[in-house]
Amino acid sequence: MIAIHGLSKSFGKKVVLDGLDLTVPKGKNTVVIGGSGTGKSVLIKCAVGLLRPDAGEILIDGQDIIRMDERELVRVRRRFGMLFQGAALFDSMDVGENVAFVLRRLKMYPERQIREVVEEKLSMVGLRDIQRLMPAELSGGMKKRVGLARAIASEPDILLYDEPTTGLDPIMADVINDLIVSLRETIGVTSITITHDMASAYKIADHIAMLYKGKIIEVGTPEEIRTTSNPVVAQFVQGRAHGPITEESEEFVRFVSR
């Protein structure tokens, strides 16, 4: 279980996270939604220790990762897998080497077994016989799937998805959604997904949390979020251009153009 309490992070004078609280139950997928630039990426980068928050605590099964030194963090990070927005495949290596990277690094399997293990991981994301291809030769959807295979290679129990469907066509986006759901069902991972794609959020989420102005303003099941009474959440999930989120900037525009 992941429990986040009072998480704050600022960049210069810009406050991105402002005392955020979020609980991610074990074996469930919690989807964090929110507009672009509201700090969703910052949230999961803090969770995996890529960014150090200014205040707050992030408890992974009761252990606070913020107070850990680099060596302890490395140990805890082995429990994490992360799918990056642009897949972030190592472009100097072929697909097989990408997926095998962490296996070789941690010496999890003898060298002669690695090819086989990699093929198995790739088959879990519906790919085969592409180990020799370079990342530059892959389409966007394939890159994401290879990135996912790489993220699950070390058998993590926590998966973080950074906008898994962004930039994909609707069919490929749904393929990724299915993969996320099936990974949760087959290997029982706990996951946090950040997205602004509501179709994807409804499909893959056990819980949806809305991030707005540095705080989680509402958490609920997909059905609860769909029928929410909170005007801010309602505007976002229905994708309306007018409402409380855009009101401030609209007023500003009106003020300036007057």
Add this chain to the structure above:
Amino acid sequence: MTDPAAEKKNGVVRLSELLGERVYAMVIDLGAIFTLFTQVVSSVLRPPSEIRNIVKQMEEVGIRSMPVVLVTATFTGMVLALQSYSGFQRFGATSFVGSVVALSITRELGPVFAGLMVSGRVGASMAAELGTMKVTEQIDALVTLATNPVKYLVVPRVVAATLVLPVLVVFADLLGIVGGYFVSVHLLGANPYVYIAKTYQYLEFKDIYTGLVKASVFGMLIALISCHHGFVAEGGAEGVGRATTRAVVASSMMVLISDYFMTSFMF
């Protein structure tokens, strides 16, 4: 905007502000590079071994840079012979051309020109590669795959550059002297036996090894500076371009600056 402080600023204030900002940024950079250095030192011997990456980088820094370094060294030796011959002719000391070429090449020009060429070739490619990895989140991906990016990316580059630059300079020294010999003997008609004798006469072992020590330090500085600028790159392709420029400029300048201080310390 009606910020009263902004209106009052005159040229002198603005100039010193600009200067201050530059100096401040430079101090920040130097601090970060030193921190990177300590991280490299503390993780260089920790397992897992990066020997495979070190060898790969040695090929990149050493073998691939060999042609450009050798051409530079040869022509430096040749022009040095030409210049000192025409200069020394004025007071009839042309027999010393061999000594001048050998000493200048081994003590100064071999290491410095090799350092500058490697700054341009290798520094740029390191900053561009690491910068691209940074802006495409590949460095973050390394971290999530239980890998320390400094150990995996910076250590091999720094170790390889430190070890390989002296080797490059050995060849640069050799070809520089050969270039000087060729011009003196075959184009200017110097006596080959006198030339070789004069080359040996004043050349001490110290001249050569101080040059190689310098080369080693240059290699380390170039790799550290270039990796640092790659690591802090942000903002897409433009950011990578800026990081590359900064890496080349900073490492070339650092080669020349550190050269002065090492020379004053060694001799």
